[in-house]
Amino acid sequence: MRKKRLVWNTTTSLVYQLVTIICGLILPRLILNGFGSEVNGLVNSIKQFLTVISFLELGVGAVVQSALYKPLSENDTVKLSQIVTSANIFFRKIAFILAVYIVGLLVFYPKIVNAKFGYVYTDILIIAISIGSLVQYYFGIVDMLFLNAAQRGYVQYIPQSISIILNTLISYIMIRYGASIQAIKFVSSLIYLVRPIVLRIYIRKHYSLNYHEKYSAEPISQKWNGVAQHIAAIVLDSTDVIVLSTFSTLANVSIYSVYYLVVSGVKQLFMSLTNGFQSLIGELWARREIDELNRIFGWFEWLIHTGTVFFFGCTGILMLPFVQVYTKGITDANYIQPFFAALITIANAGHCLRLPYNIMILSGGHYKQTQSNYIIAAVVNIIISVIAVNTWGLVGVAIGTLIAMFYQTVWMAIYDSKNLIKWPLRNFIKQCFVDFLTVVIASLITSQLKLTSIEYISWLILAIKTAVVWIIVIWLINLVFYNDKIRHIMSKIGISVVKER
Known part of the structure; x- marks a missing residue:
């Protein structure tokens, strides 16, 4: 079931x-x-x-x-x-x-x-x-x-x-x-x-259910006790547009919204693949099925990191070409912002990388114990965004989000390792190294691919080429560092093929 x-x-x-x-x-x-x-x-x-x-x-x-x-x-x-x-x-x-x-x-x-x-x-x-x-x-x-x-x-x-x-x-x-x-x-x-x-x-x-049950x-x-977590989530999602609305222009809000539309869509699409895991992990924690919880968490962490690298790696390469096509004919604002595109992609990738550790904290009910992390992340994001927006505009608010996300992800991984499922921190460090290596190699290769014309069909061809390269690089690198998981997936695919025949 x-x-x-x-x-x-x-x-x-x-x-x-x-x-x-x-x-x-x-x-x-x-x-x-x-x-x-x-x-x-x-x-x-x-x-x-x-x-x-x-x-x-x-x-x-x-x-x-x-x-x-x-x-x-x-x-x-x-x-x-x-x-x-x-x-x-x-x-x-x-x-x-x-x-x-x-x-x-x-x-x-x-x-x-x-x-x-x-x-x-x-x-x-x-x-x-x-x-x-x-x-x-x-x-x-x-x-x-x-x-x-x-x-x-x-x-x-x-x-x-x-x-x-x-x-x-x-x-x-x-x-x-x-x-x-x-x-x-x-x-x-x-x-x-x-x-x-x-x-x-x-x-x-x-x-x-009785919606009027007495107690x-x-x-x-x-x-x-979930106050700090919630404040941080709202601040991280809302600060950028509010800061731009207050200290910048609606044209900049529109530019931001187009880029955020893309990265937010990718983020939500990726997170949709994890929606069933929080309730599953919550149930396992409530029943104290620790061995099964550790097994599932190990796979969950690897899948989240690997998936984030693929989804946002491709997004980082394809973002600017897509915006060129999407805003073709719109001349009342400059929508081509390469540095901003890179920063907002990395920041939202960080949001996804923290998912397994955040979900474990929520499932374990450790709200009060983790409040300081969320408060600090929210404050950092607000302060940096407000200070930087006047000098760097869109880039300034993206820097604030990126720094806050990096701090929060590392803090959560350390907290889970020490206080919840005792997940060894070396697993997190190894996973981050593999992520970094994959991004560097795949980016160097796919950055050579170019958009041949400002049309959707041209962008689609570029997207297919980019995705194929990233899949191959991810597969080869994980075959070296996570051989057991790759072989397990290959065996499952093999079983499926045999059954279909």
């Missing part, structure tokens, strides 16, 4: 991320063509300011999911109902605060952003974009956390994928027929209201 759910979660999550990436590339391009770089920058800036509201979640979401692992493994319906009830009460308070925050944005945001748009234009856009956030925090987020903890994340990925496709089609039609950006975003918010309704129907049908003692014992 574990394996079946892992496959379902991984597959549907992968499909969802592919849909997100494809539609996420189509829609901004339509907005750029239809409304220009400043409107695109305004939309992305507002989205980022609304993302910051999840700051108020204070990490409770991660703690709720961790708290659910044990009662789920024991099939303790009463305890599950108490946790869900407590979480719902908390998030309804967040929904109220979100409404107040949105009112504040309506008053102050037009003053903060240096743009030509008036109050009415900007405020209507804020309202249109914020509707979906309100509904999610009112009754959608707890159901999502419950399904993730129950290893049934696939239930939410399917309606999410359908919603994204539908939103892209309707937005395309509306843009083509001259609808305003406010009307387009308002319709988008209405489409996304469907997902939380579907999740609630599914849970009521398959689980006997005397707080069922989420570490409710406030």
Whole structure:
């Protein structure tokens, strides 16, 4: 059953991320063509300011999911109902605060952003974009956390994928027929209201949860101990756009959003392959199946590092050519930023490299013990980004993210080694050396490949050549340093081929 759910979660999550990436590339391009770089920058800036509201979640979401692992493994319906009830009460308070925050944005945001748009234009856009956030925090987020903890994340990925496709089609039609950006975003918010309704129907049908279960003692014992982790996550994801919105221009926000669209898409696509692992590792930790946990963690670390090197190695080579093709014909801003492209790619690769160590900390419930790491990373990112943005602009905010990510990844690996599964630090050091060696060799080879024309077909041919080279280099180097894992994979492939015949 574990394996079946892992496959379902991984597959549907992968499909969802592919849909997100494809539609996420189509829609901004339509907005750029239809409304220009400043409107695109305004939309992305507002989205980022609304993302910051999840700051108020204070990490409770991660703690709720961790708290659910044990009662789920024991099939303790009463305890599950108490946790869900407590979480719902908390998030309804967040929904109220979100409404107040949105009112504040309506008053102050037009003053903060240096743009030509008036109050009415900007405020209507804020309202249109914020509707979906309100509904999610009112009754959608707890159901999502419950399904993730129950290893049934696939239930939410399917309606999410359908919603994204539908939103892209309707937005395309509306843009083509001259609808305003406010009307387009308002319709988008209405489409996304469907997902939380579907999740609630599914849970009521398959689980006997009481959303109004009474309790005397707080069922989420570490409710406030995930604060630092959550703050760091929000800061690392949101600081760059907020700093650019405040201290730079909306044109720079638009440039940043195009590059971030690519690296974020790659990051989310890659992370979708790991979505089933957190609940699996959480269950193994709750049951104290340490030997099996160590075996799975060993594979998990290797797969994450190897996958990150491949995905982001190819991204680093293909990013600039893709942006050249994607922004062809857009002349109101300079989208060709090679140094920024390299830094933002490395920074987001660091986010993925830390996944196995971060997931182990979350699964182990070590929130309070690891707060200092998250706080320091958040502060470092903010300080460096604010100082550097005036001198180096886009590059400055990327440097802040990169340094914070590097610090956090190393710290987490050391912490896990000493305090959780006692994973030897030499394994981490060896893995990082292999990563570095692979990146250097593959980059030297693929940097010689060039885009022959500014067309998608030319970029696709370049992407295929690049991917083939990176796969060969990764395979050969890992055959030397991780011979056992490569041979195991080859044997599995061999077995599959034999069965098919």
